[in-house]
Amino acid sequence: MSEPNARARILVWSDYVCPYCYLIERDLDRLREQYADKLIIDYRAFELRPAPHATLEPRGDYLLTAWSRSVYPLAERYGMPINLPSVQPHSSLAFQMTEYARGQGRTLETHMALFRAFFVDDRDIGELSELLEIANELGLDTEELQRHLQTGTYKAEVDRQRVEGLERQISGVPAMFVEPVEEGAFPVSGVTGVDINGVERILRAHVG
Numbered sequence: 001m002s003e004p005n006a007r008a009r010i011l012v013w014s015d016y017v018c019p020y021c022y023l024i025e026r027d028l029d030r031l032r033e034q035y036a037d038k039l040i041i042d043y044r045a046f047e048l049r050p051a052p053h054a055t056l057e058p059r060g061d062y063l064l065t066a067w068s069r070s071v072y073p074l075a076e077r078y079g080m081p082i083n084l085p086s087v088q089p090h091s092s093l094a095f096q097m098t099e100y101a102r103g104q105g106r107t108l109e110t111h112m113a114l115f116r117a118f119f120v121d122d123r124d125i126g127e128l129s130e131l132l133e134i135a136n137e138l139g140l141d142t143e144e145l146q147r148h149l150q151t152g153t154y155k156a157e158v159d160r161q162r163v164e165g166l167e168r169q170i171s172g173v174p175a176m177f178v179e180p181v182e183e184g185a186f187p188v189s190g191v192t193g194v195d196i197n198g199v200e201r202i203l204r205a206h207v208g
Contacts, residue, residue: 089126099154
């Protein structure tokens, strides 16, 4: 990814089953609009509970409490539709689909379609058939995508991105790192959580 006028890059580690990762997109959209071609936003995979670890209980006390106390109020503040999904899938296949879309120049469109499918439409993004249906709606080549997902073409890359996140000491998402496009222009800085203020301070200081 290259933008001749870009001065900063935000690397965003997220998981498609994390509601805060979906909601933070409202702030990232605002930053895209504000900084235009001076800013690159690049996504990285960080599955919180990769197989064989069990996913959360869809209607367990943990999720019900977190959504009632935090997720729904934040979504209301952002004005974004969101619903507690009836499933809690593993997200590796969804990330692999995004990597396929990256090669087609369709990263952001696919990234957001997967979030909406899960948090708005209650679709199981851990199922191959559901991902292929979403891909069809996006106009992606579903036969080609199916081959890649069934053979794991992009799994190593998705796993590598998670390892890179762990090496940066990421333990929760969303996690964002602001770095200069020109090496050494300003220090790399990391921010975890939905508080975007730290990212904005860095951009104001170094991008203008």
